[in-house]
Amino acid sequence: MSSVLTAAAAxxxxxxxxxxxxxxxxxRRQFTLIAMFALFIPLMMSxxxxxxxxxxxxxxxxxxxAACLAIGSAAQLSALAARxxxxxxxxxxxxxxxxxxxxTAAATALLQLIGLAVAEPLGLEQLMAREGKAFAGTAHRIxxxxxxxxxxxxxxxxxxxxxxxNRRAQGELHAVRMAALAAERDLVEGExxxxxxxVDPDLLFDxxxxxxxxxxxxxxxxxxxxDALIRFLRAALPGDGGGSSxxxxxxxxxxxxxxxxxxxxxxxxxxVAPAARQEPMPAMLLLPLVKWxxxxxxxxxxxxxxxxxxxxxxxxxxxxxxxxxxxxxxDLAPVRERLKQLYPAGAELxxxxxxxxxxxxxxxxxxxxxxx
Numbered sequence: 001m002s003s004v005l006t007a008a009a010a011x012x013x014x015x016x017x018x019x020x021x022x023x024x025x026x027x028r029r030q031f032t033l034i035a036m037f038a039l040f041i042p043l044m045m046s047x048x049x050x051x052x053x054x055x056x057x058x059x060x061x062x063x064x065x066a067a068c069l070a071i072g073s074a075a076q077l078s079a080l081a082a083r084x085x086x087x088x089x090x091x092x093x094x095x096x097x098x099x100x101x102x103x104t105a106a107a108t109a110l111l112q113l114i115g116l117a118v119a120e121p122l123g124l125e126q127l128m129a130r131e132g133k134a135f136a137g138t139a140h141r142i143x144x145x146x147x148x149x150x151x152x153x154x155x156x157x158x159x160x161x162x163x164x165x166n167r168r169a170q171g172e173l174h175a176v177r178m179a180a181l182a183a184e185r186d187l188v189e190g191e192x193x194x195x196x197x198x199v200d201p202d203l204l205f206d207x208x209x210x211x212x213x214x215x216x217x218x219x220x221x222x223x224x225x226x227d228a229l230i231r232f233l234r235a236a237l238p239g240d241g242g243g244s245s246x247x248x249x250x251x252x253x254x255x256x257x258x259x260x261x262x263x264x265x266x267x268x269x270x271x272v273a274p275a276a277r278q279e280p281m282p283a284m285l286l287l288p289l290v291k292w293x294x295x296x297x298x299x300x301x302x303x304x305x306x307x308x309x310x311x312x313x314x315x316x317x318x319x320x321x322x323x324x325x326x327x328x329x330x331d332l333a334p335v336r337e338r339l340k341q342l343y344p345a346g347a348e349l350x351x352x353x354x355x356x357x358x359x360x361x362x363x364x365x366x367x368x369x370x371x372x
Contacts (some may be wrong), residue, residue, distance in 0.1 A: 038068035059122035070110035075156035078103035107149035244283035
């Protein structure tokens with residue numbers, strides 16, 4: 001016979017969507033532990049009885065399961081209530097000891113109710129008397145059940161405390177990791193902003209010289225070039241939210257092309273889906289790719305296609321040019337490093353040159369628009 005009047009662990013009901021107060025945090029995990037324990041203990045004891053050559057009686061097995069549910073539920077709920085109500089008032093040892101005592105008392109009371117409810121329908125007293133295992137009296141039965149409830153409550157409450165401590169430690173570790181990633185990302189963006197604030201000294205110097213030459217020839221022509229420089233500098237300024245969008249990066253590229261058009265004759269055609277213009281995009285990411293695509297002997301034109309899906313932002317750049325062999329992509333090393341830091345989960349950047357044309361394919365994970 002497998003009598004789990006000294007039984008254990010866990011049983012329950014469907015988790016409520018918003019437990020508060022003493023039961024805050026009660027959910028699927030707790031109910032799963034209760035159910036697993038309530039089934040595991042009686043089954044293991046039944047297997048042990050079979051191994052000893054004893055007969056496993058279904059009424060005793062059903063009673064053992066009910067007893068396990070009672071003791072397990074009392075232990076789980078007592079541990080949870082003690083943690084929610086007393087964690088800031090008494091130490092861990094005192095809180096656990098109190099939870100064990102409360103669980104023992106509650107489980108013993110539940111066992112009495114279960115005995116009154118199922119003992120007669122299942123014929124437990126007659127079966128125990130037939131096997132010579134009947135209790136001497138009510139006091140004997142209560143003491144026996146109390147000792148079993150105390151033993152299992154001790155095991156279960158301590159186990160629940162250890163599991164909860166581990167869960168909270170894992171949560172805190174995850175929060176620290178996320179904070180570290182956010183700090184690293186902010187650092188990368190900060191370094192970018194410092195670089196962006198400097199714009200490009202060579203470009204700025206060449207533009208000022210060009211403006212000076214144009215003013216010497218024609219005041220209106222010089223003013224036009226100065227206006228182009230101002231538009232480029234405005235487009236390069238950081239946004240209010242610290243991020244950028246496809247539309248802002250497109251404006252920056254167009255301002256750059258207009259600025260250098262006079263001495264390089266560059267043109268750029270954009271094919272951007274209207275919905276993609278508002279998609280978040282890291283600042284100063286598109287311009288270095290366009291510069292690389294156009295940094296080729298004879299390159300005068302670039303075509304840029306940008307599309308957005310639910311999961312990714314896709315950019316394709318293709319330029320013309322004279323075939324001079326393989327195109328080095330060493331200038332894109334900072335871009336690759338930045339993509340690696342901004343998107344640990346994976347961003348794809350592919351570049352190649354064929355027949356004088358440079359091609360860039362960029363795919364980055366979609367970002368929430370609030371992040372811009």
